[in-house]
Structure formats: structure tokens, C-alpha cells
Amino acid sequence: MFWIKYGLIVVLVFVCTLIAKLILRKLFKIEKVKKEFFSYNHINELHRKVDKRLKLFSTVTMILLLSVMWFYFEEFNYLILIAVIIFAVLDYLVRAFFEWRCTQYPKQSILTLTEMFLVLIAIIIVFQFNLFV
Incomplete structure (x- = not known):
């Protein structure tokens, strides 16, 4: 049952993100930029270096954090989730910043920030309503 719920949530978030991007593309007249499916798609060399260091x-x-939590603070498991969310948000923010400042399509950063907020809202909803239990 867990995998069915997980798959349904992933598909739902993917569809919501896709719909939001389509609406924003029409609303703000953002051109579609061709990206490879499984690639890093770094904006420039500085973005690659910053992303690698991050x-x-x-x-x-x-x-x-995992080793400290495992041996000393087993009851604070939620800190792992918070750390993962913080690093994911930082990754999205770095990407949006480089899209805004260093490309010929600065409006793409709007789509990146929208995707970040939708994924963040989905994570909060899933854990707030205990949907994986």
C-alpha cells in the first residue's frame, strides 16, 4: 500500500507542477528551453562549481547529521527531513539565481521557483497529514 500511495503522490505532484508551468508560460510569455532529460543543465562554469560545492x-x-543522530539523538529523526528540505531549497535557489542573472532567458527562474514551492508544499502536506502511514 505504501508504494501505491507514494506513486500516486509523485504523479500528482508531477502533474500539478506541469500544469503550473504551462499556466505560467502562457501568463508570462516564457519561451520553452530545450533541456536534456537526465543531465545537470548547468548555466555556466560558475554555476557548475557552486552546484558541485553545494x-x-x-x-x-x-x-x-545521520551519524550523530543515529548514535546520540535517535528521537530527533525529523531533523534529517528538515536538512534534506533545506538543501533541496538551496539547490533550487542557486539554479534560479543563475537562470535569472546569467542566461538569455531570465524568466525561466520563475518556473524554477514555482517548481520549488510546489514540491515544498507537497512535502509539507504529505508529512502534515501523515499520508505515508
């Missing part, structure tokens, strides 16, 4: 920092921080 991912390294988040990985090291998560490993340290």
Missing part, C-alpha cells in the same frame, strides 16, 4: 557540502553534512 552538493559536496550537503553530502558531508547529511552523513555527519
